[in-house]
Amino acid sequence: MKATKYAKSLLALAVVGAPVSLSANEKESALLEEIVVTAQKRSESLQDVPIALSAFTGDFIKEAKLTDVKQLVAFTPGLSGNSTDSFLDTISVRGVSTNSFGIGGDSSIGIYKDGVYYGRNGAAVTSFFDVERVEVLKGPQGLLFGRNAASGAVHTITEKPNLEDVEGYVRLGAGESGRQQAEFAYNQPLGDSWAMRIAGSHSEQDGFVKNLYNGDDLGEHDRDAVRLSIKNQGDWGDVTLTAEHEERKQYGSIYIGQDANGNSFTGDDRTANLDFQGKDDARVTGVTLTANIDLNEEMTLTSITGYSKHDWVYQEDWDGTPVGLAGYLQEQSGEYYSQEVRLNVDTSEDLKWYVGASAYEEDVTAELSNEVGDATPYFGVPYYNGLLETNDTDGEYNGWAVYADMTYQITEKLDVSVGARYTYDEKEAETEIFGLGFVWPVITLAPVKSKQDWDDISPRIALRYFVDEDLMLFGSVSEGYKAGGFGTDTVTSSIGGVALPDAELDDFDPETITSYEIGAKGDLAGGKVKYGVSAYYYNYEDLQTVIIEVGKALVENIGEVDGMGVEMDLRAAINDNWSLFIGAAWSETDISDIPLDVCAEPGGSNCDGNRLAFNPEWTVSGGINANYPLNGGEVFAALDFSWQDDFYSDGENSDNATVDSVGFVNLRTGWNSEQNWSVSVYVENVFDEESFAGRSGVAGFPVNAGPSQERLAGVDISYSF
Numbered sequence: 263m264k265a266t267k268y269a270k271s272l273l274a275l276a277v278v279g280a281p282v283s284l285s286a287n288e289k290e291s292a293l294l295e296e297i298v299v300t301a302q303k304r305s306e307s308l309q310d311v312p313i314a315l316s317a318f319t320g321d322f323i324k325e326a327k328l329t330d331v332k333q334l335v336a337f338t339p340g341l342s343g344n345s346t347d348s349f350l351d352t353i354s355v356r357g358v359s360t361n362s363f364g365i366g367g368d369s370s371i372g373i374y375k376d377g378v379y380y381g382r383n384g385a386a387v388t389s390f391f392d393v394e395r396v397e398v399l400k401g402p403q404g405l406l407f408g409r410n411a412a413s414g415a416v417h418t419i420t421e422k423p424n425l426e427d428v429e430g431y432v433r434l435g436a437g438e439s440g441r442q443q444a445e446f447a448y449n450q451p452l453g454d455s456w457a458m459r460i461a462g463s464h465s466e467q468d469g470f471v472k473n474l475y476n477g478d479d480l481g482e483h484d485r486d487a488v489r490l491s492i493k494n495q496g497d498w499g500d501v502t503l504t505a506e507h508e509e510r511k512q513y514g515s516i517y518i519g520q521d522a523n524g525n526s527f528t529g530d531d532r533t534a535n536l537d538f539q540g541k542d543d544a545r546v547t548g549v550t551l552t553a554n555i556d557l558n559e560e561m562t563l564t565s566i567t568g569y570s571k572h573d574w575v576y577q578e579d580w581d582g583t584p585v586g587l588a589g590y591l592q593e594q595s596g597e598y599y600s601q602e603v604r605l606n607v608d609t610s611e612d613l614k615w616y617v618g619a620s621a622y623e624e625d626v627t628a629e630l631s632n633e634v635g636d637a638t639p640y641f642g643v644p645y646y647n648g649l650l651e652t653n654d655t656d657g658e659y660n661g662w663a664v665y666a667d668m669t670y671q672i673t674e675k676l677d678v679s680v681g682a683r684y685t686y687d688e689k690e691a692e693t694e695i696f697g698l699g700f701v702w703p704v705i706t707l708a709p710v711k712s713k714q715d716w717d718d719i720s721p722r723i724a725l726r727y728f729v730d731e732d733l734m735l736f737g738s739v740s741e742g743y744k745a746g747g748f749g750t751d752t753v754t755s756s757i758g759g760v761a762l763p764d765a766e767l768d769d770f771d772p773e774t775i776t777s778y779e780i781g782a783k784g785d786l787a788g789g790k791v792k793y794g795v796s797a798y799y800y801n802y803e804d805l806q807t808v809i810i811e812v813g814k815a816l817v818e819n820i821g822e823v824d825g826m827g828v829e830m831d832l833r834a835a836i837n838d839n840w841s842l843f844i845g846a847a848w849s850e851t852d853i854s855d856i857p858l859d860v861c862a863e864p865g866g867s868n869c870d871g872n873r874l875a876f877n878p879e880w881t882v883s884g885g886i887n888a889n890y891p892l893n894g895g896e897v898f899a900a901l902d903f904s905w906q907d908d909f910y911s912d913g914e915n916s917d918n919a920t921v922d923s924v925g926f927v928n929l930r931t932g933w934n935s936e937q938n939w940s941v942s943v944y945v946e947n948v949f950d951e952e953s954f955a956g957r958s959g960v961a962g963f964p965v966n967a968g969p970s971q972e973r974l975a976g977v978d979i980s981y982s983f
Contacts, residue, residue: 301397301417302406302679303616303667304606309783312679312726312736314340314400314796314829320393320421324433324445325930326902327944329465329485330388331373331396331416336904336926339829339847340400340414342878355400355414357825357851357877358775358802365594365628365657366691366748366767367806367817372403372411375418376504376550377566378600379409382626384544384574385596387508389487392447392461394419400829401798402742402775404720405681408663409622412742412775422502423457423493424449430983437976440468455496462488470972471516474528474535475584481971483512499555499562507547514540518954519582520964527583531952532969538579538589538633546572561607568600582965589633596626612671617664624659630751632702651697655750661687667722675728682721687745689714693767695751702751704761710753712767718743718774733784739777744806746772749816770817771804787834795830807875807913820913821855823874844884851877853913872915876956878907878923892933898942899931911956911967918964924953926970932978939981947973 297308299317308317316338318328328334332353335341340356353359353371360369369381380386390396396418403411428450435443447461464486469479489506518534519527528535548570555563574594581587604618630653667681690713695706724738746769753765781796804819827849835841851874885902905925912919927949932942947970955968 297395299395299397300419301399303604303618304614309785309792309794310726310734312724312734312738312781314779314781314794314798316341316398316400316831318396318398320395323390323393323396327946328390330390331418334396334398334416336883336906337845338398338400339831339845339881339883340827340849341398342876342881342906342909354874354876356798356800356827357849357874358413358805358823359874359876364630364750365626365655366689366750367770368410368745368747370410370413370744370773370806372407372409372415374407374415375548376420376552377417377602378548378550378568378570379407379622380548380570380598381410382572382594382596382598382624384542384576384594385546385570385572385598387487387489387506387546387548389463389465389485389508389510390418391445391463391487392421392459392489394421401777401779401800402720402740404685404718404740404742405665405667405683405722408620408665408683408685408720409661410744412744412773420489420491420504421447421459421461423459423491425451425455425457425493425495427451428983431980433978433980435976435978437467438974439470439972440466441974441976442466443978455494457493457495459491459493460489462486469513470532471518471969472530472533474533475537480513480516480534480536480540481969483510485510485512497556499553501551501553504550504552505548507545509545510543512542514542514576514578515580515955515967516540516969517578517580517582518966518969520966522963524964526966531954531966532972534582535584536579536582537584537586539577540579541575541577543576544572544574546570546574560609561605564602564604564606566600566602569598571595571597580965582967586633591631591633592628594626594628596624598625599623613668615666615668617666619662619664621662622660624657626657626659627655628657629654632697651695651702653693653695653702653751655691655693657689657691659687659689661685661745677726679722679724679726682719684717684719685743685745686717687715687772689745689747691748691750691767693748693750695761704751704753704756704759706753706761706765708763710761710765710767712748712769714746714748714769716746716772718772732786732789733782735780735782737778737780740779742775742777744773746770747806747817752816768816770806771819773802773804773806773819775800775802791832791834793830793832795828797826797828799826800824820853820869823851823853825849825851825874839890840886840888842884842886844882846880846882848880849877850879869913869915872913873910875910875912875919878909880907881905894937895933895935897931897933899929901927901929903927911958919957921954921957924951924970926951938983939979941977941979943975943977945973945975947971949973 298305299308301315342354358370373380399415403415407415430448433445443465445463449459451457466484469481471480473480487508491504493502551567553565576592579589600622602620606616608614632651663685665683669679671677692709692711694709695702720741720743722740727735748767748769752768753761755762755765777800779798783794785792802823805823806817807820829847831845833843853869853872856869883904887900889896889898908923909921910919926947928946930944934940950973953970954966957966
C-alpha cells in the first residue's frame, strides 16, 4: 500500500480502528487531513457533518480484514449485535434491530451501495473488496436515505475508474483453519474521457466447530466476487456503469444446545451435535448506472439507476440438538429495480439546497419449510419423525418518494438545514401454508392474499455552529419511518387451524421514530487529536418485533420504546511513531405501552421496562499503532481491541436469552517497502475468547447461536502499482 493511503485510513475512522499503518514522517500531518463524505448528498468534510457518523476507508477495511457489513460492529460506537457469517445475523443501531426474517417485512437499518438500496436478506453483494469507503449513519435517516432507514444507514461506496493513471493492487493471504484469501484491482484509462476498473475477491476457510453427529467441521465459507466499472467523464459531468456478481457457499447459523444449568450438551462451546445440515448459499448480481450532469456552475443533476437479482438458500438446525426436533429451510429469489433523480443547487455562499424523487420495485418469492422430528424427549408427546411444514409466499412491493433539503448560512458561524421526505409504500402478498400446525398455526386450502399501503412524512432540522476553526457544535431533530408489512404465517380468520375463505394475512403497522441529538466535533493540540461526541434521545412508536403468542410466532407493534445514549471517539498522534484511537458508547432503552402481554408469566409480568434485544449498555474499542523506519521501508506493529457488555437477544430479557460480555484482542506486525509491497503477520482473537452472537430458548432449554471464531494466525502479502 502507498503511504499516503495508509495515512488516510486512520483519518477515516470516526470511531476506532484496527491495524492501520502510517509512515513515521507522515503521521502527524495525516491527522490534519480530513476524509470527504457524502452522507448529506453533497461532499463535505467528515468533521463538519452535523450527524453521528462513522466512516471507514477501503485501506482500513483491508488492513482490519473486514469482509462484510456485520464486522463493522466491533469498530462503531452505537452499532452492536451479531457479526458471524450467517445472513440471518442481527445487528442493531442504538439498540434497534430487525428480528423478522420472512419476506413480509423490511429491515430497520438501510443497507446501501453506491446509492442503491439493498434491504432483503441474501440479496446484496456484501463482500468488502476494492471499497473507497463505508459510511455508517446512526439515528433515523428518513430525509437523507428514506426507505427503511429508521434506525440508521450503512452506505458502501466502491472505487470508481480513474482517468489519470494505470494503477491497481494484488493482495494474497493464508492462515490457519485453511484460510485462503485473494483480492485484486486493475484500473486502465481508455483515451482522454474513458476508463475501466475491474476488481475481484476470493475468501475461503474451513469450519471451526466440530459436529459430533457426523464428524464434520461447521462454520466454513467459500466466497467469490467480481466487479467491472466503466466511466465516461467530460466537461459536462460523468457517467459510471457498474456490474458485479457474487457467489457464496457457507454454513448457516450454528446452534449449540445447553442443559438447564447453561452447560453445553457437548461439553464444549465450539462443539455441536446437529443432525440437520446448515447452509447459507447465494448467487447475487447487481447493476448500477450513475450519472452526474453539471447543468451549470451552480446546478448538478444526479441520476442513480439500480437493478439486482438473487437466488438464496438458507438452512439451519435451530433446536441445537441431534434429536431432530426442528430444522428450518428458506429458498428465496427476487428481482429489484430502483431509480433516483436529484438536483443539487448552490445558489450562493449562504444557500444550498437539493430536491429529489425516487421509486422502488421488488418482486420476491420464498418457500419456507420446517422439518419437525421426534419431539417426545421435550414434550412427552410423540410426533411424526420428518414431518414437513411449508410456506410459499410471493410478494410484489413498490414505493416512491419525493424530498427536499435546504441549508442556509444564518451568520458566519451558524447555519441551519431544514428538509423533509414524503414516502409512499404499497405491498401485495400471496401465501399458501401446508402442514399440521406444529410450527405454523394454520394451513390454507387456497392462496391467501393481502394488499396494503402506507405513507409518511419524515422531516429533519439541524443546526451547526462553528465556535472556531477547531470546534463545531451541532444539534438536530429528525424522524424516520419503516413501512408496515405482513406476517406471512398467520391469518386474520380461521377455524380449527384452517384458514377461512375470507382470510387475509395478518398485517402490522409502520414504525416511526423521533430523535433528538446534540454533539461536538473538534481538534486539539494543533490537529494532532481529533474527537467527536454525541448524546441522543429517541422515541419509537409501533416498533415492529417478533413475539410468541399462544404457540405461534408473529410480528407485532410495540406501543413505545424510549432510548438514550452517549457516543464518543478520539484519534491522536502521540508522536512521530505512535498513534492511538478509541471509541465508546453507552445506551439505555426502555419498552413501554405494550398492547399485548407478550412477556406474560404466571406472575402476570410483561415487557414494560425491559431493554431492547441486542442492546448492550456499554461498548468500548480502540487500538494503538507503532511505525519505525527500517531498511528502505518501515516496520509496523498494531494492536486493536473491542469489548461488548452483556445483552439480551429477546425483548423478554429472559435468562435463556442472556449473552455474556466479551472482549477480543487482535495483533498485526509487518514491513512496508518503499517499492510498494508489504508483508504482515497477524493473530485474531489472541486470547481465544469464546462467545456467542445470540441465545434463545427451545422448550425451556437455552440454545447458543453463532459461536465466535477461535484464535487464528495468518500472513498477508500485497503489491500496489
